[in-house]
Amino acid sequence: MAELPLEELMHQAQQGNNSAYRKLLNACLPIIYKIVRQKVSNENVVEDVVQEVLVSLHQARHTYDPQKPFKPWLYSICRFRTVDALRKIYRTKDDIYTEDLSGEIEDGKKNVTDSIEDNELVNKMMNDLPEKQRNILLLMKVEGLTAAEVSVKTGMSISAVKVSAHRAMKSLKDKWGKHYGK
Amino acid sequence: MENKRTNDLINSLCADCSPAKKFMPIWVSALLILGASLFYCYSCIAVLYGYGNEALNLLQSLFAQADILTAFVLAVTAITLTLKSAIPGQEHLAKLGVKISAVGIAALFALNATLSNWVITKESFIPTTNCFLEVALFAALPIAFTFYLLKKAAPTDLKNTGRLAVLGIMFIGYIATRLSCSTEANTGSFLTHVAPLVLYAGLGGVIGKRILKW
Numbered sequence: 033m034a035e036l037p038l039e040e041l042m043h044q045a046q047q048g049n050n051s052a053y054r055k056l057l058n059a060c061l062p063i064i065y066k067i068v069r070q071k072v073s074n075e076n077v078v079e080d081v082v083q084e085v086l087v088s089l090h091q092a093r094h095t096y097d098p099q100k101p102f103k104p105w106l107y108s109i110c111r112f113r114t115v116d117a118l119r120k121i122y123r124t125k126d127d128i129y130t131e132d133l134s135g136e137i138e139d140g141k142k143n144v145t146d147s148i149e150d151n152e153l154v155n156k157m158m159n160d161l162p163e164k165q166r167n168i169l170l171l172m173k174v175e176g177l178t179a180a181e182v183s184v185k186t187g188m189s190i191s192a193v194k195v196s197a198h199r200a201m202k203s204l205k206d207k208w209g210k211h212y213g214k
Numbered sequence: 215m216e217n218k219r220t221n222d223l224i225n226s227l228c229a230d231c232s233p234a235k236k237f238m239p240i241w242v243s244a245l246l247i248l249g250a251s252l253f254y255c256y257s258c259i260a261v262l263y264g265y266g267n268e269a270l271n272l273l274q275s276l277f278a279q280a281d282i283l284t285a286f287v288l289a290v291t292a293i294t295l296t297l298k299s300a301i302p303g304q305e306h307l308a309k310l311g312v313k314i315s316a317v318g319i320a321a322l323f324a325l326n327a328t329l330s331n332w333v334i335t336k337e338s339f340i341p342t343t344n345c346f347l348e349v350a351l352f353a354a355l356p357i358a359f360t361f362y363l364l365k366k367a368a369p370t371d372l373k374n375t376g377r378l379a380v381l382g383i384m385f386i387g388y389i390a391t392r393l394s395c396s397t398e399a400n401t402g403s404f405l406t407h408v409a410p411l412v413l414y415a416g417l418g419g420v421i422g423k424r425i426l427k428w
Binding site for chain 2: 045046047048049050053054057058061079082083086087088090091092093094095096097100104105106107108109111112
């Protein structure tokens with residue numbers, strides 16, 4: 033049996049046809065994943081956004097006009113929810129950067145002065161970082177510059193500085209954890 | 215790669231697949247909004263200024279006819295585009311509507327400048343607050359009604375849809391203010407009739423981003 037087009041599946045779903053609706057949602061899933069992954073790299077966030085898109089599709093299904101193409105309608109909902117999720121990420125990420133970085137500074141100081149071995153480990157981990165991340169970390173942690181000052185010095189945007197710093201700290205944390213078996 | 219939570223969600227959405235409620239045709243919603251706005255504005259004028267309002271004599275002047283007709287056409291266009299833009303896939307109509315409204319406001323200015331007895335005195339540069347507040351009064355309830363109808367849809371450009379919704383109703387408010395403000399057009403009255411359109415539209419964008427979320 034030939035696959036029904038998405039427009040027809042959606043029309044049947046609007047009339048309460050469960051199996052058409054299931055086929056439609058399963059057919060939409062790869063499309064939704066593709067659109068969301070273009071903007072969001074974190075897989076956990078991708079899953080959350082995909083689920084929000086599915087719920088939004090369900091809530092808004094009464095607005096779809098069966099005479100019109102289905103994909104633009106779907107793309108619009110995907111973009112809307114993806115942009116929403118990205119806004120939330122950028123809003124909360126600022127707080128994460130501030131908290132993470134200040135926490136790591138205190139832990140780092142305490143750990144580095146504990147032993148020569150730890151000191152050497154930190155130096156090795158820093159040298160293993162990509163040059164850009166290492167430079168940013170040195171400017172912020174050792175020289176004590178703010179993200180804004182680093183951005184002026186390096187010519188990068190403030191958010192790029194914060195992203196780099198966060199990735200560097202995360203990388204150090206992961207390596208530290210692996211070394212000590214956590 | 216789908217995960218279990220997503221599959222569970224699909225199962226529960228399919229279990230909840232009752233027939234979708236009928237979506238009101240755009241033209242019906244637009245007529246409702248226009249009808250409610252005009253009736254509300256007429257009632258406000260009747261209450262504030264009485265049924266024998268001499269300002270209605272303004273309708274005999276070419277300037278007033280052109281001014282009111284232009285504002286009415288802009289109102290119908292803005293309200294229709296707002297309602298259409300509240301459907302996913304058509305959100306670009308909200309931005310288009312805002313641009314058309316901006317051109318429309320320029321057209322209103324041109325009309326005021328060319329067809330009216332353009333009075334320029336030092337008093338005419340002093341805007342009065344009455345019209346600022348009146349145009350908001352004439353638009354308040356219809357705007358609330360419009361947002362109520364928009365929430366039944368699924369707008370995806372909340373800021374521009376909110377702006378356009380407010381602009382559409384404000385054009386009706388502009389007509390009501392023109393009828394209730396019986397002075398000839400001058401710079402002062404034009405500013406206090408048109409400046410609110412721009413200011414409240416900005417506010418409409420802010421309100422839209424909050425109220426129209428779904």
